Amino acid sequence: MTEAPLLPRNEDGIETAIGVLRQRFGERLHTGASVREQHGHTTTWIENQLPDAVVFPQSTDEVADVVRICAAHKVPVIAFGTGTSLEGHVNAPGGGISVDLSQMGKVLAVHAQDLDCVVQPGVTRADLNTHLRDQGLFFPIDPGANASLGGMAATRASGTNAVRYGTMKDNVLALEAVMADGRVIRTAQRARKSSAGYDLTRLLIGSEGTLGIITEITLRLQGIPEAISSARCSFPSVDAACRAVMMTIQYGVPVARIELLDEQSVRAANAYSKLSLPETPLLLLEFHGSEASVLEQAETFRTIADEFGGTGFAATTSTEERNQLWQARHDMYWATLQLRPGARGISTDVCVPISRLAECVTAAQDKAAELGLMAPIVGHVGDGNFHSLVLVDMDSETETANARQFVSWLNDLAISMDGTCTGEHGIGQGKRPYLVKELGAATDYMAAIKQALDPDNILNPGKILPG
Amino acid sequence: MTEAPLLPRNEDGIETAIGVLRQRFGERLHTGASVREQHGHTTTWIENQLPDAVVFPQSTDEVADVVRICAAHKVPVIAFGTGTSLEGHVNAPGGGISVDLSQMGKVLAVHAQDLDCVVQPGVTRADLNTHLRDQGLFFPIDPGANASLGGMAATRASGTNAVRYGTMKDNVLALEAVMADGRVIRTAQRARKSSAGYDLTRLLIGSEGTLGIITEITLRLQGIPEAISSARCSFPSVDAACRAVMMTIQYGVPVARIELLDEQSVRAANAYSKLSLPETPLLLLEFHGSEASVLEQAETFRTIADEFGGTGFAATTSTEERNQLWQARHDMYWATLQLRPGARGISTDVCVPISRLAECVTAAQDKAAELGLMAPIVGHVGDGNFHSLVLVDMDSETETANARQFVSWLNDLAISMDGTCTGEHGIGQGKRPYLVKELGAATDYMAAIKQALDPDNILNPGKILPG
CATH class of the missing domain: 3.30.70.2740 (Alpha-Beta Plaits)
Structure with missing residues (x-):
């Protein structure tokens, strides 16, 4: 384990806040060790730092109550989605209250005509896509883990589809958030674009729960493409594979996914997913578009791959083959x-x-x-x-x-x-x-913003900013 | 004219700052009435509020000097690009110093392999595209006016191509800016995406010079499409035209531009640009892609337009015809x-x-x-x-x-x-x-950010935030 720095604990405040929260939330407040451990960091070598209690709010008002109670007693509040972050985001270095948003899991509205939807933060990526499928829509951001959309917004998540569809910063139209003083704000309306004031939407995206707790997210959606094809191609070296990627991007091929596995990763995939890929660097691709367009994209890529010694090019529009390939990619960890x-x-x-x-x-x-x-x-x-x-x-x-x-x-x-x-x-x-x-110096202005919006440093303290 | 509210003037500070700036900038400091008038608001019915002086810096260091001098004397500093904003952005309601960035007009670097470039704020959109043409690249954001890229970033500009390529928020990778205390920061590196800390890039984009003065911009570029075609189609009503647009977007046609002119606007275009378009609501479109893809997009749109009573559909890949159409659109004002x-x-x-x-x-x-x-x-x-x-x-x-x-x-x-x-x-x-x-309440947090980053309110005071 790697030790994570501790922060001073406000013992009296924490004790008092837990008392008040217990009155307010009853059995939805947990203080047992195993629940608390699950709500500290669990994924990598950073040590687990437990919160003192975990609360499960079911509405924005309840989140606001939690924050107000913690603010009154200067107690840390740590938003928790699914806990799949990798850099200690949900740890509690000074103790405090973990706010588990999994019971805020409703898709509140789908505006199919506007290609957007409004969700609560506990909705996961996979849940949302299941919900949308019948309407011919999907949400493209895929960080691998079946993370919650609140967590994905808070960490500016991206993943395999970002090359085509961008990251969370590009796919959120508006947020509702509870700020450090317990007030609730909306950062934007539902218009596709706006130049109305400071971009609080983007400021909260990637702020890792240190500036506000996201309680509602308005997301851009995409129509499910008419055609999806996937392809794979092996390369003699990582260098050759990367050069093929570079040219594909420069050439403007609108690839939806273009993933590299180095030789060791291919070996791992073969063993784990029972594949028989050549054990040299591999690119996996996905193309979205019309029937004609995905064929054209695959053909353009194949020509580029040829130039860089690509071998074993294989494209498919079979859903089954495609799923097998991407399942293997997702199982890489x-x-x-x-x-x-x-x-x-x-x-x-x-x-x-x-x-x-x-x-x-x-x-x-x-x-x-x-x-x-x-x-x-x-x-x-x-x-x-x-x-x-x-x-x-x-x-x-x-x-x-x-x-x-x-x-x-x-x-x-x-x-x-x-x-x-x-x-x-x-x-x-x-x-x-x-x-x-x-x-460098830009982090001083980040610290000034943090200080202005959360003067008592109660929102996820000890994250992002040094010291 | 519409009166714009005034702010209290810091007469002594302004006088002192102008003296210091004159020593530092000599003939690049102007106090004549006509130059000052040109640097107040000139485009709409908002009254012109003159700055007390206009300075023409030639480097980031010089901008920092201006800000430091003004900060020392608590004097307003108003960044000026080309003055094409429409809501009084460059007015000086409390007087102060206009910082005209037109002499910072260099394209500092073009990274063709990375599809990005670094420019000074005074480079205009048209200048940049001329500079890029030989390399097969272009910058897609087109707000109509030949605005400066610094101004476009500061106002979160967009325009005709935004439906496909997004707005300035989507096309800036990083900024260099002089903050209210005169320090220079970089908001990000040149990677295509990052989840490193608060998104100061997006916070400055659209902040209209109230949080910092943008002195360098790293922009995403696009490859010039293999094929570009344009099309026009008339509709029996604005309602029918809008419904055709809605379906085109829902259908996922990646239109590069889709512009509406109502009947009065078509009449104006006919008279001014010597066209003979039917004087009913009109859609103008542009498609970018491969030869096959632009044909397919145009055909899909035509089918949709038919459903909504579209008539006179005409598509062309002729550059001359296309330019004529878009010139007419740009001349609409x-x-x-x-x-x-x-x-x-x-x-x-x-x-x-x-x-x-x-x-x-x-x-x-x-x-x-x-x-x-x-x-x-x-x-x-x-x-x-x-x-x-x-x-x-x-x-x-x-x-x-x-x-x-x-x-x-x-x-x-x-x-x-x-x-x-x-x-x-x-x-x-x-x-x-x-x-x-x-x-609503979100503006309180905007005000808190402004207060934290510019406590003396010297950067473009009286803009964005009420009061």
């Missing part, structure tokens, strides 16, 4: 862990300008080898975003030290390439030192 | 003014969910008729955004009162339809009362 049973997987996330992608991925592979680490790479490479999943024997001090060095080195490398220390995982606790390296 | 020589044109701007568009446009036409106003409508209707250009005889008190009533009524109507009082023109001075009607 578990597949990779199986490469080294007993090891812990430490996922790190960087994003660089696409012209630097080949160089960055290759350097990461070389560095891992140099440090004796097994660190397979998968990436949303159309955006220049990739993850390295370092497989660490946590009992080996040398190995954990080397893994730490690798993560730090990779983040620094991405920043030095005019890239970012996090394409999509967010800052949480784990990436705070890199945020300052990346954005 | 001047063409409309010619409908009533001597009248002043008051452009107002709303945006509603597309399901309400037909109703909103029709109601606007009816209301104008009821008030005896000539108010032709043009719109970026794929986004639900339209403008009404009220032609007002400013010598008639009744007419100006009616125009005022119309503008107010239309903004209220759009807000009541879950729309916005401004799709793209911004708040400036003119729309401040509507911002509060639209977003």
Whole structure:
């Protein structure tokens, strides 16, 4: 485990707030150790820091009540979606109250004519898409995990489809949020665009629960494409695969997904998902459009792939084959862990300008080898975003030290390439030192905004900003 | 003219600051009345409020010097691009220093492989596209006026191409800005996406110079499409045209532009641009893609138009014909003014969910008729955004009162339809009362952010926020 810094605890305040919350929420307030543990960080090597209690509100008014009670006693309030974040976002370094939004799980409205919908924060991505299917609509952002849409908004999530459809910042029209003083605001109306005042929608997206708690989300939707096809193609090297990606993007092919698996990841996928892919770097693609357009896109890609030594190109419009391929992609986390049973997987996330992608991925592979680490790479490479999943024997001090060095080195490398220390995982606790390296003085103004909107620092303290 | 509220003047501070600035900038500081007038508001019926001096910096450091000098003496600083804003954005209600960024007009870098570029704020949209043409790239945002990219970022501009390519918020990767204390920040690196901290990029976009002065912009670029075709189609009513738009969007046709001209606007275009279009509501479209794709898009649209009584459908891939059509669209402001020589044109701007568009446009036409106003409508209707250009005889008190009533009524109507009082023109001075009607308590948090980042309220005071 990696220790996460602690914050001073306001013991009296916490005790009082829990008393008041118990009166207000009765059995929807939990203080048992196992519930509290589940609401701390559980996914990576960052240690679990338990909240003192977990409350399950069922409405915006109830969230506002929680915040007002905690504000009155200066007690931390930590919004909780599904707990799939990777950088300690939901930890409680100073204790406090976890606000589990899973009981706010209603799709409140679908405006099919406007291609938008309004959901509560606990609705998950998969739930929403099931709900929308009959109307020929879908919500494109897919971070892999079946995360809640509130959590996805709060962390500016993206994933495989972002190359075509953008990230959460591009797909949220408006938010309702409870602010640190317990007041409820709406950040925008339902118009497709607006130039009315400061963009509080985008300010809250990616703020990781530190500026407000999102209680309602108005999302842009897409029509389910007339045709979807997928393709795969193997490459002689990561460099060749990345160059093919670069040209595909430059050529303006509107790929919906373009994912890289390096050779180790392909090996993991073969073993776990019972596939027989050639164990060299692989690109997986998906094309959305009309019947004619998806054929044309696949053909353009195949021509590009040929130039870079691509082999085994195979495209399909079969839903079954496509699902098999993407299921394998989504299972990569578990597949990779199986490469080294007993090891812990430490996922790190960087994003660089696409012209630097080949160089960055290759350097990461070389560095891992140099440090004796097994660190397979998968990436949303159309955006220049990739993850390295370092497989660490946590009992080996040398190995954990080397893994730490690798993560730090990779983040620094991405920043030095005019890239970012996090394409999509967010800052949480784990990436705070890199945020300052990346954005310098800008973080002072972030701190000023935090101070202005949450002067007592009760909303998810100890996240994003250093110190 | 419509009076704009004044702010108290800091006479001593202004005098001192001008003295210091004169020493620092010599002949690049202007205090003559005509230059000052050109740097107040000049485009609509909002009265011109002159700055006390205009300075022409040539570098970020020089902008920082201006801000530091003004900050030391608590003097307003108003960033100026090309002065084409419509709601009093560049007015100086408390006097102060206008910072004209036209001498910061360099394209600093084009990263063709990454489809991005870095520009100074004074580069205009047209300059940039000329610069990019040889590399097969273009920047898609087109607000009509040949605005500066700094101004476009500061006002969250959009225009005809936004239905396909989004607005400035979607096409800026990073900003450099001078903050109210004179420090320079970068809001992001050049990666395509990031979840690193608060989205200061989006916070500055649309902040109209009230939170910082933008000194460098990293923009996403697009490859020039393989094929571009345009089309026009006449409709029996505005309602029919809007319904065709709605279905085109729902059907997922990736139109690059879809513009409505109502019957009065078509009449104006015919007279001004020497066209002979049928004088009924008209849609103008543009399709971008491969040769096959633009044909397919046009054909899909034609089928939809048929359903709604569209006539005279004509598509063309001829550059000359296309340019003629879009030149006519861009000249609409001047063409409309010619409908009533001597009248002043008051452009107002709303945006509603597309399901309400037909109703909103029709109601606007009816209301104008009821008030005896000539108010032709043009719109970026794929986004639900339209403008009404009220032609007002400013010598008639009744007419100006009616125009005022119309503008107010239309903004209220759009807000009541879950729309916005401004799709793209911004708040400036003119729309401040509507911002509060639209977003209520959210504006308190905007004010808190303003107070935190600019405690002495020196950056473009009297804009966006009420009071």
